[in-house]
Amino acid sequence: MKTNGKKVIFIDTELQLINCICSKVTVEIYVGDELDYIGEILSYTDNALEVNGGRYLIGNCEIWACGNYLKVE
Incomplete structure (x- = not known):
């Protein structure tokens, strides 16, 4: 995972x-x-x-949230 200086969070729980x-x-x-x-x-x-445009098997990929993954709008 290359962060290029940005804040990222590894998503590994169902709640996340x-x-x-x-x-x-x-x-x-x-x-x-x-x-x-x-x-x-x-x-x-x-x-x-x-x-958007497809599916990923959860066991075959890593998910990283970019920035604040608990946005409040």
Whole structure:
């Protein structure tokens, strides 16, 4: 995970995932060492994340929230 000096939070719990979805936080999804997606998570199941344009198996990716993942608007 390359932060390039920005604040990021590794998302590894269900509560963090729910917060990202409800707050519409921008996340980065990595598959291996490659950045594969930047955007919002639309929904999730026990096995997969749904994003704009596709799905990721939860066990095959890393999710990083960019900035404050508990936005208040």
